Amino acid sequence: MNPEVERLLYHRRTRLVARWILGGTFVYAALHKIVDPAGFAKIIYGYSLFPEYSINLIAIITPFLEFFPGLALILGIYLRSAATIISSMLLSFIVILSINIARGHEFDCGCFSIGEAGHASAVVQLLVRDIFLFVFGVYVVLIEIYTQRKSV
Amino acid sequence: MPYKDILKEFLILLPLSVAVAFMVNHFSPRGIPFFGEWDVSKGVITAKSRNDVVVRELEIKDFFEAKEIFDSGNAVFVDARSPDMYEEAHIAGAVSIPAYMFNEYIIEFTALYPVSTPVVTYCSGRECEDGHTVAQYLIEEGYSDVRVFIDGYPLWFERGFSVEP
Numbered sequence: 001m002n003p004e005v006e007r008l009l010y011h012r013r014t015r016l017v018a019r020w021i022l023g024g025t026f027v028y029a030a031l032h033k034i035v036d037p038a039g040f041a042k043i044i045y046g047y048s049l050f051p052e053y054s055i056n057l058i059a060i061i062t063p064f065l066e067f068f069p070g071l072a073l074i075l076g077i078y079l080r081s082a083a084t085i086i087s088s089m090l091l092s093f094i095v096i097l098s099i100n101i102a103r104g105h106e107f108d109c110g111c112f113s114i115g116e117a118g119h120a121s122a123v124v125q126l127l128v129r130d131i132f133l134f135v136f137g138v139y140v141v142l143i144e145i146y147t148q149r150k151s152v
Numbered sequence: 153m154p155y156k157d158i159l160k161e162f163l164i165l166l167p168l169s170v171a172v173a174f175m176v177n178h179f180s181p182r183g184i185p186f187f188g189e190w191d192v193s194k195g196v197i198t199a200k201s202r203n204d205v206v207v208r209e210l211e212i213k214d215f216f217e218a219k220e221i222f223d224s225g226n227a228v229f230v231d232a233r234s235p236d237m238y239e240e241a242h243i244a245g246a247v248s249i250p251a252y253m254f255n256e257y258i259i260e261f262t263a264l265y266p267v268s269t270p271v272v273t274y275c276s277g278r279e280c281e282d283g284h285t286v287a288q289y290l291i292e293e294g295y296s297d298v299r300v301f302i303d304g305y306p307l308w309f310e311r312g313f314s315v316e317p
Contacts, residue, residue, distance in 0.1 A: 037177060037184045045190050045197060045279075057198055059184065063175035068165055072226035076257040081161035145158075 016144055019073045022136050025071030026086055033063035041090075044110050047096060048105060065089065081143040087137030097127045157173060158171035192278040196302050198228065205284040210300045219303040219313065227270035227297075228263075232282035233305065243274065243308070251275070251282035254289045262293065270297040274304040 008014055033040040041059035044050055050058060065085060071080035100124050177183040180204055188199040189206075195213060198206040212218045221227050222243070229246040231238045238248040247264075249257040265271070271290055276284040283300045290298050301308075309315055 034176065036182060038182065038199035038204070040198070041188055041199035055190055055299060056184050056186055056188045060177045060186070061170055065166075065175070068169040068172070072165065078161040078165055079163050080158045082274065084158070084162075085165065087239045140222075144298040148157075150247055 009139075009143065010147070014145075015140070018136050018140050018143075019079070020136065022083070022086060022133060023070045026066045026135060027074065030063040030067035030070065033059070035066065037063075049096060049099065050068060062089075070151030073140070079136065080141060080148070083137055083140035085143060087134060089142055090134040090137055093130045094127065094134060097130065098124060101127065154259050165307055167247055169264060180317075196258060196278050196281055197286060198281065203230050205288045206281055207284065207287070207300075210274065210284070210287055212299050212301045213303075215303055215307060215311065218274075218303070218308075221270070221299075222313075227299075228274050230271055230273045231305070232273050232275040232286040233280075237276070237305075241305070241315050241317065243307065244316045245265075245301070246274075249273075249286050251285040251289075254286060258289070258293060267294040267296065269295070270299075271295055272299050272301050274301040274308075276305045280304065293314045 037056075037059045040063065041055050044055050044058050066089065069078075069082035069085040072078045073086070153300040175213050180226050182203045184199045188197070189195070195208055195211050196206050198204055201207075212221070222229065229243050231242045231246045231248045232251045233242075233248075235248060235253070238246075238250070242248070247261060264293050271287075273286045273290070283302065283304060287298045298305060305315075
């Protein structure tokens with residue numbers, strides 16, 4: 001790898017910015033879902049992918065699986081596991097969005113606000129955004145594992 | 153071994169998130185039960201939150217019952233969808249009261265229809281709760297005979313019954 005790029009990737013500030021972007025995004029995304037679990041449950045129903053008995057449970061738990069790992073990334077604690085949880089969630093969002101794009105199913109994403117339309121162009125934008133964030137997440141996981149291993 | 157440390161972090165973060173999720177949901181006034189009602193054959197879908205507007209007893213599930221009420225001419229049909237959707241087409245004779253603009257529309261409605269008037273609300277089908285929302289608002293206004301036609305405009309149109317304009 002180019003030593004300049006390598007230095008940039010391992011630089012403390014780059015890691016900090018990546019963590020804050022990812023953590024901030026997830027904390028922000030979690031808040032409106034925590035405030036309105038019924039609205040979020042309806043959005044999950046709209047994806048037409050989950051069994052009926054699981055919808056409310058997903059709506060109750062998911063926002064906090066976004067909030068606490070997001071907060072951990074901002075605070076700089078449990079970085080590897082927090083980034084792994086967030087990356088796994090992003091990967092599942094990417095799969096869910098892709099399935100709905102593939103079958104032409106319109107839905108409300110509910111990512112940052114209730115009522116985020118799921119029309120074709122908007123969904124592709126969401127997909128690109130999630131892929132971008134997923135790359136950030138994988139970067140944080142790998143860089144934190146590497147730097148902590150190095151420091152041992 | 154870093155994996156042991158990562159596993160330890162997981163064992164703190166995941167149970168913490170789940171435990172707080174259930175705790176917040178339990179104490180929140182907007183909390184929801186573990187299981188909702190997501191089967192459209194049973195009526196309008198709902199997460200059954202504490203401030204839920206869906207009341208099964210008000211629902212008209214049988215299309216022909218709604219048609220009978222309509223044909224009797226005794227009830228006023230109220231369209232709870234957006235003004236745009238109402239303008240595009242609505243059940244013949246229906247009055248528009250969009251759920252999110254209730255306060256703006258109710259004054260004119262109460263002037264025209266006394267609280268003893270039977271009212272049937274509707275919106276866009278069994279995945280839409282606006283019909284129930286408007287029904288609850290109307291009950292709060294004093295209307296005593298309020299029902300919700302849960303299949304709403306889509307099925308009415310599909311069956312070829314009278315619509316306007």
